[in-house]
Structures are given as structure tokens and as C-alpha cells.
Amino acid sequence: MKWISIGDFRFGIEEKKYIQQVVDSNRITESKKVMKFENNFSKYLETKYTILTNSGTSALILGLESLKQQGVKVNTKIITSPLTFAATVNAIALTGFNPIFVDIDPDTFVINPELVSEHLENTRQINDYSMVLPVHLMGYPADMEKLNNICKKNNLIAFEDSAQAHGTVSNGRKCGALSKVSAFSFYIAHNIQVGEMGAITTSDVELAKLARRIKANGRLCDCQICTRSQGICPYNSIDNVDPRFTHSHIGYNFKTTEFMAAIGLAQLSRIDSIIKKRQENVKVLNDGLAKYSDIIQLPKFSKDISYMAYPLVLLNDSKISRNKLLSRLEKKGIESRPLFSCIPTHQPSYNHLKRKYSGRLPNAEFVGKNGFYIGCHQYLSEDDLDYIIQFFNRWIDRNFLS
Numbered sequence: 001m002k003w004i005s006i007g008d009f010r011f012g013i014e015e016k017k018y019i020q021q022v023v024d025s026n027r028i029t030e031s032k033k034v035m036k037f038e039n040n041f042s043k044y045l046e047t048k049y050t051i052l053t054n055s056g057t058s059a060l061i062l063g064l065e066s067l068k069q070q071g072v073k074v075n076t077k078i079i080t081s082p083l084t085f086a087a088t089v090n091a092i093a094l095t096g097f098n099p100i101f102v103d104i105d106p107d108t109f110v111i112n113p114e115l116v117s118e119h120l121e122n123t124r125q126i127n128d129y130s131m132v133l134p135v136h137l138m139g140y141p142a143d144m145e146k147l148n149n150i151c152k153k154n155n156l157i158a159f160e161d162s163a164q165a166h167g168t169v170s171n172g173r174k175c176g177a178l179s180k181v182s183a184f185s186f187y188i189a190h191n192i193q194v195g196e197m198g199a200i201t202t203s204d205v206e207l208a209k210l211a212r213r214i215k216a217n218g219r220l221c222d223c224q225i226c227t228r229s230q231g232i233c234p235y236n237s238i239d240n241v242d243p244r245f246t247h248s249h250i251g252y253n254f255k256t257t258e259f260m261a262a263i264g265l266a267q268l269s270r271i272d273s274i275i276k277k278r279q280e281n282v283k284v285l286n287d288g289l290a291k292y293s294d295i296i297q298l299p300k301f302s303k304d305i306s307y308m309a310y311p312l313v314l315l316n317d318s319k320i321s322r323n324k325l326l327s328r329l330e331k332k333g334i335e336s337r338p339l340f341s342c343i344p345t346h347q348p349s350y351n352h353l354k355r356k357y358s359g360r361l362p363n364a365e366f367v368g369k370n371g372f373y374i375g376c377h378q379y380l381s382e383d384d385l386d387y388i389i390q391f392f393n394r395w396i397d398r399n400f401l402s
Helices: 013-025 032-045 056-069 086-094 113-122 144-154 205-214 258-268 271-292 322-331 348-357 362-370 382-399
Strands: 049-053 077-080 098-101 129-133 157-161 181-185 198-202 310-314 371-374
Touching: 013 032, 013 258, 032 049, 032 198, 032 258, 049 056, 049 205, 056 086, 056 157, 056 181, 056 198, 056 205, 077 086, 077 113, 086 098, 086 348, 113 144, 129 144, 144 157, 198 205, 258 271, 271 310, 271 382, 310 362, 322 371, 322 382, 362 371
Parallel strands: 077 098, 077 129, 129 157, 157 181
Antiparallel strands: 049 198, 181 198, 310 371
């Protein structure tokens, strides 16, 4: 049976070459490949610093923990999107902050700046807030120009969750370079596919140094790679100090490996073609499914968007059961996923917030109940795309338009 996955990965010539270089180097912990990826990714985004981590979740935690140790007060509130993968909100909770949810734009799935502004204007305790953390979901960019202005007006920090937006452009600049700090994920279904790796990006030199220390158990070192084996160390002038075993901060072990960075380098070298092919696939699917646009919300198309997947939302008048549709898709070999969920009202782990937010996030609740996504990745063939379109033609026409 045909199987069309959410995401796919294939080892190409570049991946194999870089991995073999790691094998030949006999060095699998962070070294030259990690440093090269960090430098190349910063150049691509036009930020000054990239700090790699072992996962996107770790990147979120590292960014928040670094801001906290830089002086942001713990237990303060962070405004974020209710429609996102759980890692976004988990990172906020695990670092001692309090998530505050503001509804989304139903067409692009990202937090609504007007509602953020309205929320802050109506609060009497603005000092309880420290950040706004928008999520560029499915590659759609949050309006960072408006959000940055809101943050500036209210003395807040903007922190982008760019996990699903590698290469998305907003107002001429790439996501991940539009705020003080951003977090990325290089999960297998994302546009740069590594398997498990993450990163934070920033142009704040002090934050970058702090993050490098915290991600390595708080050790004194903040170099990209250790050069002690070459007789070079910026801390040699300090008597009786080995910076590898002197811990200036409380931290984690969020380091990644040379293998992950090697695969990432190969993906990054062709990121433009990856994004272009995903965009072409979205356009083909949109054209093929256009006749259903009154019962299924199709993704907005833009050449500025780096599509993580192909998101669809069953509209009010469709009378289509999402569960039945997803079950049928799977039986026909088309992998699908619910479009996450409305965190405070749909996720059991946040049941303590359900009553507080019930009815207050109508767009996120609707999309969380009725949204889903399928793949649009660069490995899909014309036959795959036609198969998807023909599935909808047969299933919807037979069950709902006859």
C-alpha cells in the first residue's frame, strides 16, 4: 500500500559525506561540525549567534533559563499562543514562569497582536508580565513588528518559538532574527531535518555567552569549541582554574553531537530548494482541493512561508467528522496529525486551567478540535500529490456532496 508520510528523510550524498567526516575524525561530541552549523545558521538568519542544543524543547528551556539568570524575574507571566505543540508551554512552566494565553488568528494559527495589546491594556498588574512568546506555527509568521512594538511599549521581552519556521520571511527578515531570542527545532518532520536537535538564536552577546554556559552544566566555559588541546584557553591566566570543572551557573546538559550537526549542515546547504519544493506542493494541493474551500479551510499560500506541513481545518458547515476523516486517511496510506490542540482547554496536563479559559479562546478551541495536517515535504512526487487530491475527491464527493 502507498504510504505518504507527514515527513520523510533520505540520506543524500552531502549527508553521507559529512557523517563520514565525523567518523574519520573520531570526535562525536561537540566540535567542528557543531561550530560550522552554528556559524552557517547565524549567517543564514542574519543573527550574530546560534547555540545548538540536543532538542527544540531544550532550546526553549535554555532560552528562558538564560533570560531568567540574566535578570528576568521568576514567577512572572509570559503571554503565548494556546495553539501549539506542548513543548512551548511546558518550557514556560518548567522554568518557573506562568503561561498566559491569548487567542489566535484562525487563518494563520498564530497569536493575534490586537488581542495581546487588549489583554495588556486591561491588566492592572503589568509588572507581573515579563515576555511575549509567539509561535510561528506550521511556518506562518506571527506579526513580530506589532508584537515588538507592544513589548517595547510595555517593557517586555519578545521570544520567538521558530521551531516550525526555518526560512520563513516576515517584512524582509527571517523568523528567528526578529526578537531578542528565538528557539528552533530540527525534528525529523521539520524543514531542516536532523532527527533530534535544537538551537537558540540571538544577537545579544551576553545572552549567548550565558546560554553556552548553562547548556553545559553551568561551566565557566563559553567558547564554541574547546581549544585547550591546542594550548589555547581564555582562562589560563586564572590560577588553579579549570573552566571545564568550574561552574559559574546552575545549568543543564543540553549539548548535541557532531552527527546531528553534520546532517543539519547538509540540510542547510540546500534549504532554499527544500522550501521552494514545499511551497510548490502546497500550491498544487491548494489548486486540487480548491472546490472544497467552503467546507475545508485550505492553507494560505505565500512565497514567504516555509511550510512545515499542509494544515487543513474542517469548517462549521462541513458536517465532516475529523476522527472519521483522519481514520480514513490513515487506511488509505496518508499519514495525518491533529493540528495540536488548545493547550489550556484540551490538554489533560493543563486541566487546572480549563475552567479559567473555557470559552475565552474560541479560535484556538475551534482549530484545535477541527484542524489537522498532512505532509507537504520535498520528497513527495507528483503521483503522491495526485493521490492525495483524488482521495479527497472520492471521499468528500461520496459522503458529503452527493
